[in-house]
Amino acid sequence: MTDTKTALLDSAERAARTRGIDGFSFADLSLEVGIRKPSIHYHFATKGTLTLALVQRYRIQMDVACVDIDSANPTGGARIAALVAVYRQALNGGTSLCLCVALSASRESLPAEVITQIGLYRQTMITWLVDAFAAGQSDGSITDLRAPQDEAPATLSLLEGAQLSARAAEDVAIFDAATRLLLARVS
Amino acid sequence: MTDTKTALLDSAERAARTRGIDGFSFADLSLEVGIRKPSIHYHFATKGTLTLALVQRYRIQMDVACVDIDSANPTGGARIAALVAVYRQALNGGTSLCLCVALSASRESLPAEVITQIGLYRQTMITWLVDAFAAGQSDGSITDLRAPQDEAPATLSLLEGAQLSARAAEDVAIFDAATRLLLARVS
DNA sequence: GTCTATATGTGGATAGAC
């Protein structure tokens, strides 16, 4: 049985990822969680605070996911493929985005701290990707490999762009088409 | 001297691309264009109508841009490089997105017709990209070339994702880092 | 075509009781 704060975060994350940060209100959370609108302010003073908590929790979750990928996949190529699967999973059949993409979109309605956190998230992912590509360089599990520090940001942008366009059309096939080439290199 | 309708579209496009479709109101347009809020409804019945006009005009502009690229650049590689430049230009120094990316983000607040238009836009771009990559296949202006029908969607997603992350950090260097590998293949 | 005046809804947020 989850506590109210966690339930609010869960509801807010689902809402933000499917409808955007401007696409949900405290009234929506109130309905889903089952407490009155003003009670939300007891847990999160402002919507900005709530969003900050959201992105901080998300960063931790993704750090864990990356560690899990590393321990489950010995080769660099397999790690990249696993990350593609994570981003594909976040699409939820074409109905949602990962939190980072969802928030980046509505940048103007975010507190500065949230924007900072988004930048930190991307930096973490790029560092992880550089390591994964470097591993692929050593173990030969990735074909046509260029400099890992160039492959990494290109791959992150590819995944985010693929997610965005697939979500727009509500069609996972668009994500698959966009990532086909990358997956062919690592499998 | 532009007419009021065009001025409204210009103002709305700038606003949508920098702050998102939920990030501007008729009050903002009213201030910029210099007519009262309700007068906007004379030109566009609803905000949805305005958005539809926006994306239709955008599609035409991009069609023209693609034709211009083709006539100015003989090789497939040069055409891809020119499209990258168009997407980089749309970033406006890290302060705005292309309309397609900006609208895709706030999908839930869009009329169905607008979503259809966004899908058509992406289809047009992918068709153009397939042709450009195919041209590169013939003229040898692109290295490490795989199937054009796989390269095309990957490239569009890369450009959109690169734009999104660069805009989030308000830093064009992030766009450049993400597109470095692609540009190295075509230059 | 543009105006004033207004309707109507909804947003986030606060005060204070329990």
Place this chain on the structure above:
DNA sequence: GTCTATCCACATATAGAC
């Protein structure tokens, strides 16, 4: 911690005069 009641700002949109 959660409630009721309420505030205030702002959103899109309409009615009707000029």
